[in-house]
Amino acid sequence: MPGGEATTDGVSADARFAMSVDVEDYFQVWAFSSVIARSSWDGFSSRVGDATRRTLDLFDRTGTRATFFALGWVAEREPGLMREIAARGHELASHGYDHAKVFDQTPDEFRADIAKAKAILEDAAGERVIGYRAPGFSIDARTPWAHEILRETGHLYSSSSHPIAHDHYGDPHAPRAPHDVAGVIEAPVATARAFGRRVSAAGGGWFRAMPYAATRRLIARAAAQVDGPVIFYFHPWELDPDQPKIGHAPAKSKLRHYLNLGAMEGKLERLLGDRALLGGGRWDRIDATLNLSRRGERTAAA
Numbered sequence: 001m002p003g004g005e006a007t008t009d010g011v012s013a014d015a016r017f018a019m020s021v022d023v024e025d026y027f028q029v030w031a032f033s034s035v036i037a038r039s040s041w042d043g044f045s046s047r048v049g050d051a052t053r054r055t056l057d058l059f060d061r062t063g064t065r066a067t068f069f070a071l072g073w074v075a076e077r078e079p080g081l082m083r084e085i086a087a088r089g090h091e092l093a094s095h096g097y098d099h100a101k102v103f104d105q106t107p108d109e110f111r112a113d114i115a116k117a118k119a120i121l122e123d124a125a126g127e128r129v130i131g132y133r134a135p136g137f138s139i140d141a142r143t144p145w146a147h148e149i150l151r152e153t154g155h156l157y158s159s160s161s162h163p164i165a166h167d168h169y170g171d172p173h174a175p176r177a178p179h180d181v182a183g184v185i186e187a188p189v190a191t192a193r194a195f196g197r198r199v200s201a202a203g204g205g206w207f208r209a210m211p212y213a214a215t216r217r218l219i220a221r222a223a224a225q226v227d228g229p230v231i232f233y234f235h236p237w238e239l240d241p242d243q244p245k246i247g248h249a250p251a252k253s254k255l256r257h258y259l260n261l262g263a264m265e266g267k268l269e270r271l272l273g274d275r276a277l278l279g280g281g282r283w284d285r286i287d288a289t290l291n292l293s294r295r296g297e298r299t300a301a302a
């Protein structure tokens with residue numbers, strides 16, 4: 001990181017690493033949205049509570065703190081889980097109400113969606129919610145109004161940009177470091193410049209597909225190249241290899257969703273405990289790495 005003292009890994013001693021979890025169930029993911037109607041969600045057996053508690057235990061074991069971007073739909077049904085996330089030292093933030101992509105909504109629909117999700121989350125946890133992550137990183141050139149609406153509804157930051165080339169999302173020319181957009185901090189997930197182009201260093205399917213050493217090199221590069229926190233993400237369902245299989249989904253979606261699920265928890269534990277990579281530090285909440293930490297602040301209703 002510019003200005004920092006480099007270690008042998010190329011990671012500065014003051015590099016910051018932020019862990020994040022997108023709290024949604026296995027049947028709510030974008031990869032299956034073409035075959036699972038929103039209206040059928042209540043017919044599936046929920047596994048997100050158990051998978052999220054497994055995640056919380058893993059974070060306890062490794063001294064990790066994280067930001068949990070939860071769907072309002074999940075928080076409505078699992079308010080106790082939201083309270084538990086906050087009580088165990090993590091930041092509760094918003095992933096919108098029901099995983100509608102931002103570029104599929106009108107500005108008014110977006111305002112209603114994020115205001116509803118924020119109110120449900122704050123009600124459940126009794127803490128102010130200041131962070132937002134768009135489902136499927138769906139804030140891009142099609143949604144120039146999004147950050148203004150985030151600011152109007154009381155969000156201070158967004159981690160909704162994945163600045164790479166990808167078939168579903170992303171803008172390979174968008175900034176890689178946190179930057180102000182309409183009065184809101186946009187904090188993109190981690191990218192590295194490697195092989196002459198930008199690649200993701202942020203997790204998801206990439207992390208499950210690649211050997212640990214390859215991911216580790218990309219994260220070290222991201223920390224050295226970008227002036228700001230390295231933001232990593234995963235989903236609770238990635239720690240749940242026994243989840244029911246969605247048989248009728250497209251082959252490419254299934255390949256991405258189910259790849260190496262059985263090895264995920266061990267691989268993640270290695271990443272969370274990799275003190276050499278972290279320069280002796282640990283993974284932290286996004287609000288803390290952006291100096292927006294509001295721990296202990298209660299909402300008026302609490």
Ligand SMILES: [Zn+2]
Nearest residue numbers: 022024135136
């Ligand atoms: Zn999501």
